[in-house]
Amino acid sequence: xxxxxxxxxxxxxxxxxxxxxxxxxxxxxxxxxxxxxxxxxxxxxxxxxxxxxxx
Amino acid sequence: xxxxxxxxxxxxxxxxxxxxxxxxxxxxxxxxxxxxxxxxxxxxxxxxxxxxxxxxxxxxxxxxxxxxxxxxxxxxxxxxxxxxxxxxxxxxxxxxxxxxxxxxxxxxxxxxxxxxxxxxxxxxxxxxxxxxxxxxxxxxxxxxxxxxxxxxxxxxxxxxxxxxxxxxxxxxxxxxxxxxxxxxxxxxxxxxxxxxxxxxxxxxxxxxxxxxxxxxxxxxxxxxxxxxxxxxxxxxxxxxxxxxxxxxxxxxxxxxxxxxxxxxxxxxxxxxxxxxxxxxxxxxxxxxxxxxxxxxxxxxxxxxxxxxxxxxxxxxxxxxxxxxxxxxxxxxxxxxxxxxxxxxxxxxxxxxxxxxxxxxxxxxxxxxxxxxxxxxxxxxxxxxxxxxxxxxxxxxxxxxxxxxxxxxxxxxxxxxxxxxxxxxxxxxxxxxxxxxxxxxxxxxxxxxxxxxxxxxxxxxxxxx
Numbered sequence: 001x002x003x004x005x006x007x008x009x010x011x012x013x014x015x016x017x018x019x020x021x022x023x024x025x026x027x028x029x030x031x032x033x034x035x036x037x038x039x040x041x042x043x044x045x046x047x048x049x050x051x052x053x054x055x
Numbered sequence: 056x057x058x059x060x061x062x063x064x065x066x067x068x069x070x071x072x073x074x075x076x077x078x079x080x081x082x083x084x085x086x087x088x089x090x091x092x093x094x095x096x097x098x099x100x101x102x103x104x105x106x107x108x109x110x111x112x113x114x115x116x117x118x119x120x121x122x123x124x125x126x127x128x129x130x131x132x133x134x135x136x137x138x139x140x141x142x143x144x145x146x147x148x149x150x151x152x153x154x155x156x157x158x159x160x161x162x163x164x165x166x167x168x169x170x171x172x173x174x175x176x177x178x179x180x181x182x183x184x185x186x187x188x189x190x191x192x193x194x195x196x197x198x199x200x201x202x203x204x205x206x207x208x209x210x211x212x213x214x215x216x217x218x219x220x221x222x223x224x225x226x227x228x229x230x231x232x233x234x235x236x237x238x239x240x241x242x243x244x245x246x247x248x249x250x251x252x253x254x255x256x257x258x259x260x261x262x263x264x265x266x267x268x269x270x271x272x273x274x275x276x277x278x279x280x281x282x283x284x285x286x287x288x289x290x291x292x293x294x295x296x297x298x299x300x301x302x303x304x305x306x307x308x309x310x311x312x313x314x315x316x317x318x319x320x321x322x323x324x325x326x327x328x329x330x331x332x333x334x335x336x337x338x339x340x341x342x343x344x345x346x347x348x349x350x351x352x353x354x355x356x357x358x359x360x361x362x363x364x365x366x367x368x369x370x371x372x373x374x375x376x377x378x379x380x381x382x383x384x385x386x387x388x389x390x391x392x393x394x395x396x397x398x399x400x401x402x403x404x405x406x407x408x409x410x411x412x413x414x415x416x417x418x419x420x421x422x423x424x425x426x427x428x429x430x431x432x433x434x435x436x437x438x439x440x441x442x443x444x445x446x447x448x449x450x451x452x453x454x455x456x457x458x459x460x461x462x463x464x465x466x467x468x469x470x471x472x473x474x475x476x477x478x479x480x481x482x483x484x485x486x487x488x489x490x491x492x493x494x495x496x497x498x499x500x501x502x503x504x505x506x507x508x509x510x511x512x513x514x515x516x517x518x519x
Contacts, residue, residue: 004172004173004195004204005064005065005066005067005172005173006172006173006204006205006207006208008202008203008204008205008206008207009207009265010264010265010268010269010271010272010276011240011261011262011263011264011265011266011267011268011269012202012206012207012210012240012261012264012265013202013276013277013280014264014268014276014280015206015256015257015260015261015264016202016203016206016285016289016290016293017202017280017283017285017289018256018260019256019257019292019293019296020288020289020290020292020293024289024292026284027280027283027284027285027289028283030282030283030284031279031280031283031285034279034282034283035279
C-alpha cells in the first residue's frame with residue numbers, strides 16, 4: 001500500500017519539506033539538489049535498461 | 056444495522072448504527088492502529104477531556120460481512136453526538152476551533168509515533184460549543200520518513216476557508232457547501248492577495264508547487280523525500296507553525312444586517328418580556344430531547360428553550376450574529392446549545408456521493424419543539440415562499456411550534472414590502488396565516504404582541 005487512502009499531492013509533499021522552518025533547510029537543499037541533478041540524470045540515462053532506484 | 060452513508064472513504068474503518076448505538080467496523084489494519092492508539096498516553100487523556108468521542112472496543116453483535124471492502128476484524132462502540140453539523144454551517148470561530156483541535160491531535164499523536172491519516176473537518180462534531188473529534192479510525196502508525204498525508208486536506212478544508220474569511224472577508228460557507236473536498240490551492244491563491252502570515256507559504260507556494268509537480272510520480276517524490284532525510288520533526292514544525300497561524304486569525308467585521316438586532320429591533324421592553332414569557336411557558340410544558348430555534352438571532356429564545364431541552368439547535372442566516380453567539384456560549388462552556396449559520400429559505404441539502412454523504416437539515420434529527428420567531432415574514436416576503444408552503448414546511452417538522460406572525464402593520468414587514476411590486480404579497484395576511492396554521496396544527500394558545508402588530512402562537516401537530 002502506498003501512502004494512505006488519500007493522495008497527499010506531489011506539490012503538497014514537497015512543500016512540507018520547505019515549510020518546516022530551520023529543521024527543513026537541509027532537507028529542502030538536498031531535495032532540491034536531487035531534483036535539479038535528476039533532470040540531468042534523466043537526460044543522460046536515455047538507456048531504458050539503466051538501473052532506476054525503486055521506492 | 057444501518058451503514059452511515061458518509062463513512063466509506065477510508066477502506067479500513069466504517070461507521071454503522073445498530074441496536075447497540077454508534078459502532079465502527081475495523082479491518083485488520085484498522086484494528087491494529089486502534090490497539091496502538093489505545094496504548095498511547097494522549098488518547099485516554101483527550102477522551103477524558105471530551106476532545107475525542109468516547110470509544111471502547113466491543114464485540115460484534117451479529118455479522119459485519121459486506122460492511123468493509125475486505126473482512127472486518129474488530130469493532131468499536133462510540134458515544135453518540137446529539138446533533139450532526141457540517142463546516143458549511145459553522146461560523147468562523149467554530150471552524151477555527153475545529154482546526155485547532157485537529158492540529159492538537161496531530162501534534163499529540165506525533166509525540167507518540169502516530170499520525171492522523173486525513174484532516175477533514177467532517178471528522179469534528181460539536182457538543183454545543185465544544186468540538187469533539189469523532190473519527191477514531193483516522194489515527195494510524197506513522198511510517199518514518201513519510202510526509203503528513205493530511206496536510207493538503209487541512210489547507211483545503213480548514214486553513215484556506217479561515218484565511219479567506221479573516222483576510223478578505225470572503226464567506227466560505229457557499230464554497231464548502233459547493234465542494235466537499237474544499238478549496239484547491241490554485242483557487243485559494245487566486246482569491247487571497249498579499250503576503251500576510253501563511254499566505255505566501257501555504258497558499259501561493261503551495262499552488263505553484265502543485266502546478267509544477269502535477270505530473271511527478273508520488274513514488275519518486277516519496278523516495279526523494281526519504282533520501283533527503285525527511286522526518287517527523289519537519290511535520291511537527293509545520294504543525295506548530297500552522298497552530299500559531301490559525302490561533303492568530305481573527306474575523307471582526309464592523310457589523311452586519313442583524314448583529315445589532317437585539318439592541319435596535321422595534322420591540323419595547325414590555326413586548327420583549329411578553330414574548331419571552333410566552334416562549335418560556337411553551338418550553339417549560341415538558342422536557343424535550345431536541346429543540347430547534349429557526350431564526351435564532353442572538354439566541355435569547357434558544358436559551359429559554361434550552362432550559363427544558365437536552366439539546367437546542369440555534370440557526371440563523373447572519374454569520375456574524377451566529378459567530379458572536381457561539382463565542383458567548385463557548386465562554387459559558389455550554390454544551391447544550393449548537394449555533395449554526397443557515398439560510399432557511401435555502402437550507403443545507405443532501406450532498407456528496409448520491410446526495411447522501413452529508414444530510415439535509417431535516418434528516419438529522421426530529422425536533423420536539425420548534426421556535427420560529429421573526430422568521431415567517433422573511434421566508435414569505437424576502438424569499439417569496441408562499442405562506443401555505445411556509446406552514447406546510449413547519450408542519451413537516453412534526454414538532455410543537457411556537458411561531459410569530461408579524462402583520463402587515465409591523466414596521467419590518469412594511470420595510471420588506473416596500474421593495475416589492477404592489478400586490479405581490481396579498482396572501483400575506485394574519486387571517487390567511489391563522490387559517491393555514493389551524494388546518495395543519497392544533498393551536499393551543501395565541502397572544503398579541505405590540506398591541507396586535509405581531510401575533511404569537513403555540514401549536515401542536517395534529518395527531519401528535
